[in-house]
Amino acid sequence: MIQNPLVRLLLAPFSLLYGIGVSLRNFFYSNNLLKGVEFDIPIISVGNLSLGGAGKTPHIEYLIRLLKDYINVATLSRGYKRKTKGFLVVDPSHTAEIVGDEPLQFRRKFNDIQVTISESRTFAIPKIMMEMPGTQAILLDDAFQHRSVKPGLNILLTEYSYPFTRDYLLPSGRLREWRSAYHRANILIVSKCPSTITEEEKINFIDEIKPFPRQRIYFSYYKYQDPYFFLQRNYVLPLKENVDILLICAIANTDYLLEYLHEKVNYVKALEYEDHHFFNEFDVSNLKTEFDKIESGRKIILTTEKDAMRLELHKDFIIQNKLPIYVLPVEVAFHFNEGQLFDKDVKDFLLNFRN
Secondary structure, three states, X not given: XXXXXXXXXXXXXXXXXXXXXXXXXXXXXXXXXXXXXXXXXXXXXXXXOEOOOOOHHHHHHHHHXXXXXXXXXXXXXXXXXXXXXXXXXXXXXXXXXXXXXXXXXXHHHOOOOEEEEOOOHHHHHHHHHHHOOOOOEEEEEOOOOOOOEOOOEEEXXXXXXXOHHHOOEOOOOOEOOOHHHHHHOOEEEEEOOOOOOOHHHHHHHHHHHXXXXXXXXXXEEEEEOOOEEOOEEEEEOOOOOOOEEEEEEOOOOOHHHHHHHHHHOOEEEEEEOOOOOOOOHHHHHHHHHHHHHOOOOOEEEEEEHHHHHHHHHHHHHHHHOOOOEEEEOEEEEEHHHOHHHHHHHHHHHHHOOOO
């Protein structure tokens, strides 16, 4: 988010023009001049108003874990920054270049679901229903703005530290739509909350967002797991106070992650890149150089699961140079013991779904 008020002021005319375009598009949908397609299968969308960083991937994974043992689940993503086109069913042998980092992460972690990608959701959903007739629910990744499909359950995320209520339209801020677009959500989740949050803070946040009576609002946080070795997933290394870390990541917002690491280990140096950045030969060579500079007998390289999908493209270099890269898994949990209530909302939607 742009913090400088003068810069925001200078960019305001461009934000206004962008907002007019967004308003026209939403006007067409609101007045049925354009119409979102509804399908005869439960569709759950997870998205946000801002550009990246709200934690869509861990929340999709939460839903996968919640549902996969009971029904046949498929995920549908666009495969951001992939070098292919069209509809694809993701295979574990694929690379991030072929299918994108997040879909590959889903497929590698959950071998009992279908993971698909396509630029066109209206084309892909019938394709899933035709080619995978056993599918009983589809999870749409980052689809809040893609109104060509009308999901049955619309889940909107907003970051605790960067809520949409304090953000501005592109390019002055990070919002892809006006703040008022939150009214389309069925469920709102304030994500990446601190590990502790009081009832008073919860109430203040709800007052700020002003959810409609029909909207339920939840507060989630990340539970980081012990890192596993990049080349051998079953080898786990718990983080300790005497460990020094070189972090390499290309995610939208590292503040939450860095705060966690600074509390857990002795030293952290971060090599940060833009979200979904494909690491090149210079990047991995620089990674080795920076790692060698750290004078410590207990040092490791740490990355996120999403980044590991793209680092894998340089596996030969990593092996050749014996780089001790570890991957930090993360799961979502809910504050105020409301995880079961959220689960019930999702399950009730599925149980009450009518074709």
